[in-house]
Amino acid sequence: MASTPASAPTTPDPSPAELLAARPMLRMDPSAGLCIEDVPLARLADAVGSPAWVYSASTLRRRARALTGALEGAALRAKVHFAVKANPNLAVLALLAAEGLGADIVSEGELRQARAAGIPASHIVFSGVGKTERELRLAIAEDISQVNLESAEEAEMLSALAVSLGRTMRVALRVNPDVDAKTHAKITTGTSENKFGVDFPLAPALYARIAALPGLEPVGLAVHIGSQITQGVGAYTAAYRRLGELVVALRGQGLPVPRVDCGGGLGISYRDEAPASPEALAGAIQSGLGNLGLELMLEPGRWICGPAGILLARVVIQKQGTARRFVVIDAAMNDLLRPAMYDSWHGILPVSPHSFAAPLAPADVVGPVCESSDTFAQGRALPDLPAGELVAILDAGAYGASMSSTYNARPLAAEVLVQGGEWSVIRARQGYEALLAGSRIPDWVRA
Numbered sequence: 001m002a003s004t005p006a007s008a009p010t011t012p013d014p015s016p017a018e019l020l021a022a023r024p025m026l027r028m029d030p031s032a033g034l035c036i037e038d039v040p041l042a043r044l045a046d047a048v049g050s051p052a053w054v055y056s057a058s059t060l061r062r063r064a065r066a067l068t069g070a071l072e073g074a075a076l077r078a079k080v081h082f083a084v085k086a087n088p089n090l091a092v093l094a095l096l097a098a099e100g101l102g103a104d105i106v107s108e109g110e111l112r113q114a115r116a117a118g119i120p121a122s123h124i125v126f127s128g129v130g131k132t133e134r135e136l137r138l139a140i141a142e143d144i145s146q147v148n149l150e151s152a153e154e155a156e157m158l159s160a161l162a163v164s165l166g167r168t169m170r171v172a173l174r175v176n177p178d179v180d181a182k183t184h185a186k187i188t189t190g191t192s193e194n195k196f197g198v199d200f201p202l203a204p205a206l207y208a209r210i211a212a213l214p215g216l217e218p219v220g221l222a223v224h225i226g227s228q229i230t231q232g233v234g235a236y237t238a239a240y241r242r243l244g245e246l247v248v249a250l251r252g253q254g255l256p257v258p259r260v261d262c263g264g265g266l267g268i269s270y271r272d273e274a275p276a277s278p279e280a281l282a283g284a285i286q287s288g289l290g291n292l293g294l295e296l297m298l299e300p301g302r303w304i305c306g307p308a309g310i311l312l313a314r315v316v317i318q319k320q321g322t323a324r325r326f327v328v329i330d331a332a333m334n335d336l337l338r339p340a341m342y343d344s345w346h347g348i349l350p351v352s353p354h355s356f357a358a359p360l361a362p363a364d365v366v367g368p369v370c371e372s373s374d375t376f377a378q379g380r381a382l383p384d385l386p387a388g389e390l391v392a393i394l395d396a397g398a399y400g401a402s403m404s405s406t407y408n409a410r411p412l413a414a415e416v417l418v419q420g421g422e423w424s425v426i427r428a429r430q431g432y433e434a435l436l437a438g439s440r441i442p443d444w445v446r447a
Contacts, residue, residue, distance in 0.1 A: 009345070013381060014272055016356060019347040019394060022269070023307065025056040026349075026392075034351040034392055038421040041312055041351045045390055048414045048425060050314040051331035053401045055087075055426075057095060057419040059308035060397075064099040067300060070278035074286045076296055081125050083264055083301030084110040086398040091417050091426035092305065093117035102145070104264070104299040108135040111142065121145070125261065125297065127174070127222070129196050136161050139169070146170040148222040148261060150197050155210050162215030172261055173210060174222040175203045177242040179235050196224070203246060204253070211255055218256065220294070221246060224263030228302060230275040233284040240288025247292055260289055264299040268306045270395050271345045278303075302398035309397020311336050311413075312351075315389045316368065325363040327385045332367030333374040334407040336393060336400050340373040348377055351390035358383035365391070369408050401427075411435050 020026055025036055032040040036054055044054060064080070071078040081102040084093065088110060093103065094117040102123030103114035114124055124144040126135075131147070136158050139147055149155050149171050162169045174197035198206055203221075211218045225239050240262065247257045262285055267275035285296065313331035320326075333340040348365055350356050360381040367374040376393060385391065404412055411430035416423055 009271060011272055014347065016349055019349060023394065025059045028353055028356055030353055033353045034349060036310065037418050039418045039423050041392060042390060044416060044423065045312055045314065048416060049429060050312055051335050051413045052312045053309055053413055053415040054312055055092065055309045055397055055417050057417055060092065060095055060305060061099060063304045063308065064096055064101055067278045067304065068100065070282040073279065074282035076282060076285060076290060078296040078298055080298050080300065082304060083299050084114055085402060086301030087305040088113045088402055089415055089426055090117045093119060108138055111138060133157065133161060140165055140167050146172050146219055148172050148174045149210065150174050152206055152209065155213060155216065159213040159215045168215055168217050170217045170219045171210060172220045172222040172259060173198065173203060173207050175200055177223060177239040179225050179239045200242065204249060207250055207255060208253065220257050220259030222261035224299065225265060227265045228267040229265045230267035230273040233276045233280045236281060236284040237287055240285055244288045244292060259295045259297065261297040261299065264301055266300060266303040268303055268395060306395050306398035309400060311393040311396040311400060313391055313393065315385050315387050315391065317387050318385055325361065327363050327365045327382065329365060329367060329391060332369040332410060333371060334369060334405045334410050335413055336396055337403045338399060339376050346376065346396060347394035348380060348382065349392045349394065350383055350385065351392060355383045355385065355389060406435060409435060
């Protein structure tokens, strides 16, 4: 779930100076070059190599506090569950857990990551359309906060499992309010006939059916209308008002509805988008659900961690074509998939102070993978970037490392967490031995 709308920009690209000014965790030191907090990126590249993911701890904390503060300011009784899929690094999860955040998970692996990071089971919500019996057994055994059911079939399966284990599982029903969030088609999740959740007209009967199933305790409703929503809060307001009406209707049937999981999806500014603020989102929640005495949940991912990370890369070669300049870097689509998958836009800054102040000319920034889609930018205004120069690809803290692969037998990049002038490797660069270790050649192939 990681993208911006696919329509071509109609405004000029932000300049390097504008990109830098809009990102408070970064600064250009006249001698040390581009720094994240107080750590020069060139120093990190020398120490850990490239490509590398670098995250700002202060930015993660600041954004987590801004969101929780907005909810408190709107007098909402709300718990924030970080969407682990956005950035599952254990250090990131542990930092956010220390800020009081729980976890929104979509797999057994993410459940185990959340628990390993110290997040209590009571602060974990399990979402997703394809939970397996094995995953649900673990959720029951761990006694997590709730499972968000996405179908009648899943409700029946979970009921049977809970009964077989002699347990009762708290569940919410995910409904699709048929609201178009006007985001990328691949990450729109709240319209009718979507693979996620159940269509709105079917929800009342299914909720009543769930309440009658053994081993299940219905505790409310859940909704998620999409990701990278930047068109204000109108879609949120419409969705939450529909949910509020459904809460009233279900309670009118004598059914308990103490909670609503409001989902996530609040967008960030990759280029020049102007997404809604946390305060505006809190206002939309208050408008639709605030007077119903509900316990509320929110599942942000990108909004918290996206702006907190960069992908640090080094120029391999600068290649001049007949009409186009290509800057080939050592990061690739296997590292950051979003541009290839969604045509998404990421700002790119040179790390050298000399290059930052140099004249700009159009360039295509590409990776070394054998795919034409391995492209990070086209016609981007950048300085001369000869081999060895470092660049920072911005706003890569969400759906970056978590979507990485070893395509073209490229090892996974290192991850680094920075706080002030300190830094630590929070995931070591994968070695080639580790890359090969899982493969086996059967004796009959050798024979």
